[in-house]
Amino acid sequence: MEGDLERITMRLKLIGIPVVAAALAGAGVAVQAADPLPVTPVKPPAATTATFKGTGQIVDFVAEERLITVAHDDMPSLGMPAMTMDFPVAASVDAAAITPGQTVSFVLTLIDGILTVTEIRPAAGPRGGASQ
Numbered sequence: 468m469e470g471d472l473e474r475i476t477m478r479l480k481l482i483g484i485p486v487v488a489a490a491l492a493g494a495g496v497a498v499q500a501a502d503p504l505p506v507t508p509v510k511p512p513a514a515t516t517a518t519f520k521g522t523g524q525i526v527d528f529v530a531e532e533r534l535i536t537v538a539h540d541d542m543p544s545l546g547m548p549a550m551t552m553d554f555p556v557a558a559s560v561d562a563a564a565i566t567p568g569q570t571v572s573f574v575l576t577l578i579d580g581i582l583t584v585t586e587i588r589p590a591a592g593p594r595g596g597a598s599q
């Protein structure tokens with residue numbers, strides 16, 4: 468039984484649908500949340516190691532969880548309109564350089580089906596409109 472759960476959890480992590488794990492937990496099945504980071508289900512383009520460039524404003528950053536909230540601009544390469552959402556931040560990114568309020572450009576890499584911030588830096592120039 469434990470082995471089954473481990474396999475299920477592993478598979479859920481691989482396909483990036485923790486919602487199902489939450490449903491199992493709700494049904495009284497104890498599922499260890501191995502990875503508490505929320506993920507954003509995304510229909511990935513053909514390549515599985517795709518990267519996507521974006522711009523936006525940092526709304527929040529929880530360093531302990533390496534979780535960033537970004538009000539990002541339109542991302543046509545992802546088919547995503549402008550919105551505010553969370554991303555996990557890769558260990559290779561210098562967390563000390565992430566400051567809420569900052570306008571940034573960033574790179575998302577699809578890692579195990581999860582869009583992860585792998586690069587982030589202050590935007591080169593001032594931005595026009597108000598962020599959403």
Ligand SMILES: [Cu+2]
Binds near residue numbers: 539552
């Ligand atoms: Cu988004």
